[in-house]
Amino acid sequence: MTKLAIMGAMEEEIEPLLAYFNKVNIVEFANNKYYEVNYKGLNIVIAYSKIGKVHASLTALTMIEKFSCDTLLFSGVAGAVNPNLKVGDLIIADRLCQHDLDITAFGHPNGYVPGGKVFVETTKNLREVAKKVAVQNNLKVIEGTIATGDQFVHSIERKDFIQNTFKADALEMEGASVAVVCDALNVPFFILRAISDSADMDAGFDFDEFLKSSAKNSADYLIKIVEEL
Numbered sequence: 001m002t003k004l005a006i007m008g009a010m011e012e013e014i015e016p017l018l019a020y021f022n023k024v025n026i027v028e029f030a031n032n033k034y035y036e037v038n039y040k041g042l043n044i045v046i047a048y049s050k051i052g053k054v055h056a057s058l059t060a061l062t063m064i065e066k067f068s069c070d071t072l073l074f075s076g077v078a079g080a081v082n083p084n085l086k087v088g089d090l091i092i093a094d095r096l097c098q099h100d101l102d103i104t105a106f107g108h109p110n111g112y113v114p115g116g117k118v119f120v121e122t123t124k125n126l127r128e129v130a131k132k133v134a135v136q137n138n139l140k141v142i143e144g145t146i147a148t149g150d151q152f153v154h155s156i157e158r159k160d161f162i163q164n165t166f167k168a169d170a171l172e173m174e175g176a177s178v179a180v181v182c183d184a185l186n187v188p189f190f191i192l193r194a195i196s197d198s199a200d201m202d203a204g205f206d207f208d209e210f211l212k213s214s215a216k217n218s219a220d221y222l223i224k225i226v227e228e229l
């Protein structure tokens with residue numbers, strides 16, 4: 001590995017990561033800022049994409065093609081779908097899907113378009129490193145399915161649809177688009193989230209309340225993983 005990309009979607013998701021580094025070089029490109037750092041001999045580029053699948057795809061592709069990153073890690077927050085996941089808990093995606101991708105009118109399953117696949121799997125050996133780090137640090141982490149869509153989910157109906165259709169454990173707004181980009185370009189990638197809310201009618205309130213603390217949980221664990229790469 002030569003160059004690592006670390007992404008979040010929101011400024012609050014990368015702030016706790018940037019706090020680990022004292023010397024940062026900022027490069028501006030395509031309406032965004034890319035933070036270059038060197039950490040323990042590793043070249044790292046950090047950026048937040050802005051919310052949603054389109055912004056996340058643009059940032060992931062930029063980090064790979066313009067900045068020549070050869071491994072991508074994502075850190076951020078998610079809404080819980082699995083009832084065992086509580087605020088602050090950590091989830092590693094083993095696969096991701098797009099819950100709002102819908103051409104069912106033509107007989108296709110939800111989340112599928114011709115030439116694509118419903119679920120994109122994340123890179124196994126990065127998950128293995130992460131699980132080893134979790135054991136070493138006594139962290140409770142679950143591995144599961146993350147569903148992505150361009151919607152902040154705050155209703156039981158939508159959450160139930162996502163749970164029933166995709167057997168998702170958590171949901172957010174960027175992961176699957178990053179997965180599609182990395183999978184297409186054969187770039188190993190890893191998606192980590194900490195729970196900020198339960199995607200129910202209290203989700204907006206909970207998100208505002210727990211965004212920062214959950215983003216920090218995710219970032220602190222991610223840095224421990226980086227140290228093992």
Ligand code: ADE
Nearest residue numbers: 078079152153172173199
């Ligand atoms: N990220 C964190 N919580 C979320 C929610 N409820 N919906 C979509 N993305 C989220």
